[in-house]
Amino acid sequence: MPHDSYDLIVFDNDGVLVDSEPISNRLLAAYLTELGHPTTYEESVRDYMGSAMHRIHELVRERSGRRLPEDFDDTFHVRVFAAFERDLEAVAGAADVLKRLTAEGIPYCVASSGSHERIRVGHRKTGLDVWFPEEIVFSAEDVGRGKPAPDLFLHAAERMGVPPERCLVVEDSPLGVQAAVAAGMDVYGFTAMTPEAKLPGAGGYFRAMEELPAILGL
Known part of the structure; x- marks a missing residue:
């Protein structure tokens, strides 16, 4: 799937970027x-x-x-x-993916059910904070309802200035996949911890973060 299909990659945090x-x-x-x-x-x-x-x-x-x-x-x-x-450690390959997206000029953000404090603590500990300035970090604290409601993903897309249909979400939880689908976004299930069968509704699946650049056609 070529990266020009999307204008924004939206990452879940827990289990996708940090192994929490x-x-x-x-x-x-x-x-x-x-x-x-x-x-x-x-x-x-x-x-x-x-x-x-x-x-x-x-x-x-x-x-x-x-x-x-x-x-x-x-x-x-x-x-x-x-x-x-x-x-806490970063998910294997996560930093390399963020580096690749940055080099290719592909916008990304994080949209997490965790609090802003939890996100920041995890990113600082794992060194991922260098890839996530405050303006691209979104938390369920920012909206009325968390996943599986679409509110958080829609909020992130609006703040990033990208229509939902131009967003690709990377998720590892059933609630997150449901939220992305409800938001009208494409979603790929990250199956390092959650079996594919428990993530129905995703448009594709991958098990190792190193696989994502190829999926995006990078």
């Missing part, structure tokens, strides 16, 4: 279990991967009839950020 999903889902499962909502790592990945924080609150309340504590988000983020500082 194993860390955050392990911690989320442990914290929910600690609070009396028994959750395995596999269940966390299945139910919450790609979610904005508000969706975690909504699902827990829907299932248990109980609210999570007021300080849930703050406590969880403290634990996640501490683990990121110890263990």
Whole structure:
């Protein structure tokens, strides 16, 4: 698929640019279990991967009839950020792809369910911050509804000045793929962690970030 089919590449962050999903889902499962909502790592990945924080609150309340504590988000983020500082790495090949897009003059941005602080912490730790000035970083915090609603992707496209149909989204979560499709954007599923079968609706799939330039015809 030649890159001139698109005027903007929109990257999800967690699991696509930074290898954060194993860390955050392990911690989320442990914290929910600690609070009396028994959750395995596999269940966390299945139910919450790609979610904005508000969706975690909504699902827990829907299932248990109980609210999570007021300080849930703050406590969880403290634990996640501490683990990121110890263990977080960039997804293999991500920096090379960003370097290639920059050299080719192809605009890109990040649109993440995570908070701006979470995105920045991860990018600083992995060195990806050099590729992401603030004006091309978009978070679910910027819109009313996170993925699977299309709001975040539409917001990113509007801010970048590109029509949705000229955007290609790179996603690794079912919620993210749904959001991209709902936004009227093409989407490729990144299957390093999520099997292709769990990302229905994507226009194509790839397993290693090194494959993306060839997909774009670079």
